[in-house]
Amino acid sequence: xxxxxxxxxxxxxxxxxxxxxxxxxxxxxxxxxxxxxxxxxxxxxxxxxxxxxxxxxxxxxxxxxxxxxxxxxxxxxxxxxxxxxxxxxxxxxxxxxxxxxxxxxxxxxxxxxxxxxxxxxxxxxxxxxxxxxxxxxxxxxxxxxxxx
Numbered sequence: 001x002x003x004x005x006x007x008x009x010x011x012x013x014x015x016x017x018x019x020x021x022x023x024x025x026x027x028x029x030x031x032x033x034x035x036x037x038x039x040x041x042x043x044x045x046x047x048x049x050x051x052x053x054x055x056x057x058x059x060x061x062x063x064x065x066x067x068x069x070x071x072x073x074x075x076x077x078x079x080x081x082x083x084x085x086x087x088x089x090x091x092x093x094x095x096x097x098x099x100x101x102x103x104x105x106x107x108x109x110x111x112x113x114x115x116x117x118x119x120x121x122x123x124x125x126x127x128x129x130x131x132x133x134x135x136x137x138x139x140x141x142x143x144x145x146x147x148x
Contacts, residue, residue, distance in 0.1 A: 048111035
């Protein structure tokens, strides 16, 4: 936020006008705790950076693989040749990719502070089911991979 509205400078967190006071002030006065909330959000975002990088990497890999699958399937359909197993192989590869994508998305959501209820809702399952299904997953760090 941080922009000046018609009433003057606004809080960077909630957007309310700051009113009278120092022109250097960026957040609401003390009872609102906007500054503390902004600090917690910045700290949480910095801590989730590795998860965001993993999500971007997996997303790129999914995009590349889906394009390759689309080309192979299109060639198989247009040439009207019998390629035994090509459709099943494409489905299996896509299933593995989506499983990896779900895993990284759940890890990133938890690192960003999402609750199990928020994660479970799009999948149509309960929070307990989501916690049981995905609660043990962690992002493997590069240092752990090099030691293994």
